[in-house]
Amino acid sequence: MKLAYWPGCVSRGFTPELHGSMALVAERLEIELVTLDRANCCGAGVIAEHNQELADTLNARTFALAQQTGLSMMNICSTCQGAQSECQQRLDADSAYRAHINEALAGEGLEYVKDGGGFENKNFLWVLVEDYGLERLKTKVTRPLAGLRVGPFYGCYVVRPKHRLGYEEHPERDLYLEYVIEALGGEVVDYDGSRKCCGFPVITMNRETSLRQAGTHLGDALDQGADCLVTPCPLCHLNLDMQQPEAAKIVDRDLGLAVLHLPQLVGLALGYKPKQLGMSLHIASTEWVEERLTGVPA
Amino acid sequence: MAEAQSYTLKVRRFKPEDGRGPYWQEFEVDLDPTLSVLDGLLQAKDREDGSLSVRCSCRAAICGSCGVKINGQSTLACLTQIGEAHEHVNRRDRDGDAKPITVEPMGNMPVVKDLVTDMESTHWEKIRRVTPWLLDDGDPPERERIVPPESMVDITQTIACIQCGACVSACLSMEVDPDFIGPAALAKAYRFVGDPRDVETRERLYDLAQDPHGIYDCTHCFACVDACPKGVAPMDQIMRLRRRAGDDEGIRDRNNGHNHELAFVKIIEKKGTLDESLLLQESYAPGIKGKLIPKPAAIKGLVGSLPTAVRGLRTGKMRSLSKLIPGVHPKLPGDAQGHVKRIHEHAEEHGDELNLYITGEEDVEPEPDEEKLSPPEASEGPKEPE
Numbered sequence: 001m002k003l004a005y006w007p008g009c010v011s012r013g014f015t016p017e018l019h020g021s022m023a024l025v026a027e028r029l030e031i032e033l034v035t036l037d038r039a040n041c042c043g044a045g046v047i048a049e050h051n052q053e054l055a056d057t058l059n060a061r062t063f064a065l066a067q068q069t070g071l072s073m074m075n076i077c078s079t080c081q082g083a084q085s086e087c088q089q090r091l092d093a094d095s096a097y098r099a100h101i102n103e104a105l106a107g108e109g110l111e112y113v114k115d116g117g118g119f120e121n122k123n124f125l126w127v128l129v130e131d132y133g134l135e136r137l138k139t140k141v142t143r144p145l146a147g148l149r150v151g152p153f154y155g156c157y158v159v160r161p162k163h164r165l166g167y168e169e170h171p172e173r174d175l176y177l178e179y180v181i182e183a184l185g186g187e188v189v190d191y192d193g194s195r196k197c198c199g200f201p202v203i204t205m206n207r208e209t210s211l212r213q214a215g216t217h218l219g220d221a222l223d224q225g226a227d228c229l230v231t232p233c234p235l236c237h238l239n240l241d242m243q244q245p246e247a248a249k250i251v252d253r254d255l256g257l258a259v260l261h262l263p264q265l266v267g268l269a270l271g272y273k274p275k276q277l278g279m280s281l282h283i284a285s286t287e288w289v290e291e292r293l294t295g296v297p298a
Numbered sequence: 299m300a301e302a303q304s305y306t307l308k309v310r311r312f313k314p315e316d317g318r319g320p321y322w323q324e325f326e327v328d329l330d331p332t333l334s335v336l337d338g339l340l341q342a343k344d345r346e347d348g349s350l351s352v353r354c355s356c357r358a359a360i361c362g363s364c365g366v367k368i369n370g371q372s373t374l375a376c377l378t379q380i381g382e383a384h385e386h387v388n389r390r391d392r393d394g395d396a397k398p399i400t401v402e403p404m405g406n407m408p409v410v411k412d413l414v415t416d417m418e419s420t421h422w423e424k425i426r427r428v429t430p431w432l433l434d435d436g437d438p439p440e441r442e443r444i445v446p447p448e449s450m451v452d453i454t455q456t457i458a459c460i461q462c463g464a465c466v467s468a469c470l471s472m473e474v475d476p477d478f479i480g481p482a483a484l485a486k487a488y489r490f491v492g493d494p495r496d497v498e499t500r501e502r503l504y505d506l507a508q509d510p511h512g513i514y515d516c517t518h519c520f521a522c523v524d525a526c527p528k529g530v531a532p533m534d535q536i537m538r539l540r541r542r543a544g545d546d547e548g549i550r551d552r553n554n555g556h557n558h559e560l561a562f563v564k565i566i567e568k569k570g571t572l573d574e575s576l577l578l579q580e581s582y583a584p585g586i587k588g589k590l591i592p593k594p595a596a597i598k599g600l601v602g603s604l605p606t607a608v609r610g611l612r613t614g615k616m617r618s619l620s621k622l623i624p625g626v627h628p629k630l631p632g633d634a635q636g637h638v639k640r641i642h643e644h645a646e647e648h649g650d651e652l653n654l655y656i657t658g659e660e661d662v663e664p665e666p667d668e669e670k671l672s673p674p675e676a677s678e679g680p681k682e683p684e
Contacts, residue, residue, distance in 0.1 A: 009572035054645035160520035197519035
């Protein structure tokens with residue numbers, strides 16, 4: 001399997017462990033990733049808030065760069081997925097608009113073609129379930145995550161809005177984290193906040209609202225007995241992990257819940273050590289995640 | 299009609315007079331799968347317990363009375379087919395025992411009885427908060443005020459609101475901040491901000507931008523968009539309010555909302571990918587480097603993020619200078635950055651907005667009968683750039 005790869009900004013910024021663990025996991029899963037190193041930020045919805053055409057053009061540029069490779073595209077960030085899907089929906093809806101956007105790309109010799117060569121843009125989570133396959137994933141597991149109680153945390157932009165995120169074709173996309181946790185041998189923890197908002201988008205505008213959201217979901221997961229959370233979104237990771245001590249102050253309770261990036265959870269089951277996966281860079285301690293694993297590395 | 303099937307409705311009940319607090323009760327109903335969850339509730343009320351309370355009237359998604367949560371999703375009971383609700387709740391474990399369809403009162407509101415909520419304090423009071431009527435220039439016209447039809451197209455989407463409260467029920471900001479003005483009221487606010495006859499546009503925007511519980515308290519989670527039964531997409535209207543306030547009216551709100559947006563756009567123009575340290579600094583105190591003295595609120599914001607930065611240093615997360623010092627972040631390689639800059643210049647000249655609610659998806663072949671019904675503007679493409 002070979003894919004054009006858009007790592008996003010945050011996976012190379014404040015959460016470098018995400019980009020690093022994705023590279024390790026891809027190697028062991030035999031997924032070849034062609035990094036789009038000329039591609040730009042998705043705008044995270046903020047650029048669209050400023051100027052919708054600007055956001056659409058920037059993402060059309062990323063899609064066009066991916067299409068140049070002749071491959072479909074993979075991202076590792078729920079926010080990239082949401083912002084890019086939003087732009088793609090508008091680009092695909094109207095040929096006149098698409099032509100207008102493509103004018104701005106012509107100077108670089110780029111063009112976004114609707115459905116060009118069956119082009120798709122999918123989060124690693126979707127690739128894992130729909131293209132790689134859970135059965136094949138199971139064959140790669142060398143250390144099942146038996147004994148580990150994992151709470152899924154999706155990030156808004158891979159679950160809403162449904163009409164834009166391929167739910168008609170793939171109605172179970174909001175269950176994939178559960179499927180992956182189970183395929184890796186872990187135990188799914190159901191809790192209230194799994195599909196809610198981490199609060200990150202308003203961290204600089206209303207810190208109280210933002211951190212109360214993060215703190216509430218972490219607390220709910222702890223109350224249901226979670227050993228850790230797993231998320232396909234590095235922005236959720238910023239609020240749930242990096243801001244966790246601040247969130248604990250806002251909700252006035254002890255938290256201390258490890259939050260893993262999706263490739264880290266997969267990596268553990270593939271036999272990598274937590275340190276290789278960059279788990280020591282997290283703010284909330286991940287030390288005892290490995291201790292919970294009763295399975296022995298093969 | 300298909301054959302009737304048996305379904306279990308698990309209803310969250312509450313009777314204020316019996317003093318026992320909320321509890322769950324299951325009802326067995328027999329219905330055609332294409333009938334609604336509301337039909338199921340009414341059958342249970344008719345056959346089993348006449349005291350089961352639910353508010354409803356039209357049963358056709360027009361009156362907006364029967365807002366509830368079905369399997370956790372805020373929606374109208376009359377708009378949800380019972381067969382689909384049953385399948386949805388049982389999709390994860392198809393081989394196990396069938397799970398019941400859960401029906402709860404709407405969230406973020408006090409419950410009066412069973413599925414009936416009190417919408418006064420969390421909905422109507424907030425609707426009144428945004429002055430939901432036209433503020434004209436005071437001189438009554440001889441007859442009606444004439445506006446070009448195309449100038450009203452922008453607010454058509456918000457006019458579709460039926461005040462059911464499903465978006466308020468789903469709102470994840472309001473869940474943690476009950477003072478948030480909320481999706482329904484802010485969509486209503488855009489209905490007047492976008493109205494060419496209204497003369498208080500700037501005042502309305504200033505008020506909503508400066509309020510800490512106003513347009514910048516929305517976490518952009520799309521919960522209201524998925525909940526709305528009428529396609530109002532309240533969050534999209536909130537984003538329009540932000541654009542009108544910040545970009546059109548130049549309102550520098552005290553919540554750092556517009557600063558954040560401008561800083562984000564500027565950083566991508568200059569660097570192509572996000573420089574997080576610079577975004578933090580510029581969101582709180584734009585132009586701090588010798589140009590402007592940051593306001594006390596900005597200093598508070600920056601100092602507030604220091605403990606997080608220090609923790610990042612300690613674990614090694616922010617070891618490299620490019621992550622720690624604003625502005626050190628690298629640009630895109632080769633001529634890529636120049637192309638991104640030109641895209642910015644191109645888009646900033648006009649900035650077209652393609653509202654799919656209005657334009658539809660023209661590349662998709664319409665059904666023959668839909669074609670006849672659709673209004674002429676539905677098939678038009680976006681406006682040509684000026």
